[in-house]
Amino acid sequence: QKEVEQDPGPLSVPEGAIVSLNCTYSNSAFQYFMWYRQYSRKGPELLMYTYSSGNKEDGRFTAQVDKSSKYISLFIRDSQPSDSATYLCAMSAGHSGAGSYQLTFGKGTKLSVIP
Amino acid sequence: SQTIHQWPATLVQPVGSPLSLECTVEGTSNPNLYWYRQAAGRGLQLLFYSVGIGQISSEVPQNLSASRPQDRQFILSSKKLLLSDSGFYLCAWSVSWNEQFFGPGTRLTVL
Numbered sequence: 756q757k758e759v760e761q762d763p764g765p766l767s768v769p770e771g772a773i774v775s776l777n778c779t780y781s782n783s784a785f786q787y788f789m790w791y792r793q794y795s796r797k798g799p800e801l802l803m804y805t806y807s808s809g810n811k812e813d814g815r816f817t818a819q820v821d822k823s824s825k826y827i828s829l830f831i832r833d834s835q836p837s838d839s840a841t842y843l844c845a846m847s848a849g850h851s852g853a854g855s856y857q858l859t860f861g862k863g864t865k866l867s868v869i870p
Numbered sequence: 871s872q873t874i875h876q877w878p879a880t881l882v883q884p885v886g887s888p889l890s891l892e893c894t895v896e897g898t899s900n901p902n903l904y905w906y907r908q909a910a911g912r913g914l915q916l917l918f919y920s921v922g923i924g925q926i927s928s929e930v931p932q933n934l935s936a937s938r939p940q941d942r943q944f945i946l947s948s949k950k951l952l953l954s955d956s957g958f959y960l961c962a963w964s965v966s967w968n969e970q971f972f973g974p975g976t977r978l979t980v981l
Contacts, residue, residue, distance in 0.1 A: 763911075789969065798960050798972035799914075843914070845970075856902060856964050862913035 758782050761844055761861030770870050774831040778844035778861045781825065785846040788820050790829045793841045834868045841865045872897035876961050876973040883980055889948040891976050893961030901963040903944040904970065905936055908958040920944060956980045
């Protein structure tokens with residue numbers, strides 16, 4: 756079983772739709788959760804991060820973590836064509852013995868928002 | 871504010887040729903630095919990370935190597951490229967457990 760599973764899509768939605776992106780994970784030590792947005796041929800940019808379980812909202816974006824189910828979600832409200840990108844989830848157990856901070860990434864979900 | 875640079879942006883190299891990709895970070899001190907490779911359908915693969923000058927950890931055995939000659943400089947090298955080395959190479963930095971910041975990437979094509 757892979758540590759992080761993410762549906763690769765592609766996911767195509769009409770403009771204005773609510774988008775739900777999800778990841779599941781198997782490592783119960785993960786406690787920091789992130790979502791990155793990556794436009795075509797660009798580096799990923801950090802979109803949201805949350806610690807432990809709960810919700811975090813930033814504008815049209817809401818990140819949700821359910822540690823009991825080992826499931827995280829990113830919701831995009833009123834989706835726009837500019838939201839068309841690949842979304843990667845990432846997670847971390849925190850400080851490692853080596854002193855570095857390593858993330859485990861999902862493979863990404865490609866989202867297209869159609870005008 | 872912090873910025874991260876990578877160059878070149880694109881590179882086409884023949885099999886067997888050497889490689890040198892450079893990454894520099896501005897606006898922060900003693901960052902952790904990372905090299906990733908992103909291939910289609912395979913996600914982000916961590917290749918190397920560094921917690922300080924001269925300190926390199928390798929995650930995947932291969933014909934690539936990394937060096938950190940200065941605090942905010944990270945170099946990815948190869949003596950002889952393979953076809954399988956083609957991909958999108960990303961440098962990233964972090965100073966905490968909750969975020970890594972990525973550079974613009976280098977797209978490498980080995981022919």
